[in-house]
Amino acid sequence: SVSLPTLRRLPKYLMLLQSLEQQRVIYVSTTLIAHELGIEAIQVRKDLEVTGVVGKPKVGFVVSDLIQGIIRFLNWDNRREAFLIGVGALGSAILGYQGFREFGLDIIAGFDNDPRKIGKTIHGIEILDIAKLGNLIERMKVRLAVLTVPAAFAPEIAGIMIFSGIKAIWNFAPCHIKAREGVVIENVSLSQSLGVLTHRLSKMEQN
Amino acid sequence: SVSLPTLRRLPKYLMLLQSLEQQRVIYVSTTLIAHELGIEAIQVRKDLEVTGVVGKPKVGFVVSDLIQGIIRFLNWDNRREAFLIGVGALGSAILGYQGFREFGLDIIAGFDNDPRKIGKTIHGIEILDIAKLGNLIERMKVRLAVLTVPAAFAPEIAGIMIFSGIKAIWNFAPCHIKAREGVVIENVSLSQSLGVLTHRLSKMEQN
Numbered sequence A, B: 001s002v003s004l005p006t007l008r009r010l011p012k013y014l015m016l017l018q019s020l021e022q023q024r025v026i027y028v029s030t031t032l033i034a035h036e037l038g039i040e041a042i043q044v045r046k047d048l049e050v051t052g053v054v055g056k057p058k059v060g061f062v063v064s065d066l067i068q069g070i071i072r073f074l075n076w077d078n079r080r081e082a083f084l085i086g087v088g089a090l091g092s093a094i095l096g097y098q099g100f101r102e103f104g105l106d107i108i109a110g111f112d113n114d115p116r117k118i119g120k121t122i123h124g125i126e127i128l129d130i131a132k133l134g135n136l137i138e139r140m141k142v143r144l145a146v147l148t149v150p151a152a153f154a155p156e157i158a159g160i161m162i163f164s165g166i167k168a169i170w171n172f173a174p175c176h177i178k179a180r181e182g183v184v185i186e187n188v189s190l191s192q193s194l195g196v197l198t199h200r201l202s203k204m205e206q207n
Ligand SMILES: NC(=O)c1ccc[n+]([C@@H]2O[C@H](COP(=O)([O-])OP(=O)(O)OC[C@H]3O[C@@H](n4cnc5c(N)ncnc54)[C@H](O)[C@@H]3O)[C@@H](O)[C@H]2O)c1
Pocket: A085, A086, A087, A088, A089, A090, A091, A111, A112, A113, A114, A117, A130, A148, A149, A150, A151, A153, A172, A173, A174, A190, B093, B094, B095, B096, B097, B099
């Protein structure tokens, strides 16, 4: 099974490869990828091995093969229906964002407890009453949920969803959701990213 | 200088500690932190050393001391004025979000090129013409920028900002911004997070 650091680097390679493809570049070497992304060439080579794609000596990899290999490995060629819970500022931004569709994410309904939002359609997606969430997860066999409610409500809603059969939660609320057997919980921590930025900026200012 | 994995774990410790503080817990051991977050105790101990906060044998750390230590280390006790560029769905969500204020982030103006948005006030923050960005960065000595424009425009705008004196960019656009000497560029990659989720979900389904 793949290491987390490798797994996290793969979308970065994909982004570079897609931009090379747009520029009609046919072949790419690990050296170029390493140079463009500031990653050690030996690390790049090791990471790309997980895709099973093989390069040609002196020529390198076929860009489109590598793109397909990474997409398959990340399972982004598999369209997944998802529910989104908490259609506020962040939830609406995600509903409207087409960018995640190419990663297979297909949000088919939003849920909220605000009566002013229930029954509305936002970015073409209907907003339903949170009271129906568990039932609809079971009936429609939806396995992935995007959680964008305030932190206070996230753990309880996560529990309800898992009980109803959700297998993966993409959690944007700044709270810890207890890990469970057989459920993937991926926490998005923007504070983590901001912390890296502010720490590095302050270190730079001290020098 | 601190390792990136340690730096990225610190906000996670902070979140747990703040929740313990809310529950009026005075002392905490590395063992409890390790157990709650699923991290090795020896790793927790090593990470927390960077804060300079020392625990008492048998008692552990004073929760509030550890909170202050992490906040200082991440430089979150230092209020930083920031500009946000690209007041669309994601930019507006960030403008309205109070959550980053406790990390010192103080967005004092937004910028956009959409005439329907210029001159408006969103969540109490004025939206200015992007044409004024370079000038205002220089005059107001703003050092941090949040970049939420479409990927096609991000590298060019980053270049203009750096030329005018910006020292740190929090980039949400899915594109690579070239690293520069003396500038901190922190890329937020939600696709990276989604990739981890979809890969793990598909691995789980195969078993
Ligand atoms: N806005 C950002 O930039 C940002 C950044 C980082 C993290 N977050 C996190 O994302 C989450 C959403 O942030 P936001 O700014 O969109 O907040 P918001 O207040 O705009 O949206 C929250 C939404 O959740 C709904 N909601 C609240 N309680 C609910 C419940 N019990 N059941 C169903 N729906 C419920 C509300 O009606 C609202 O539509 C929060 O946890 C926040 O901390 C937001």
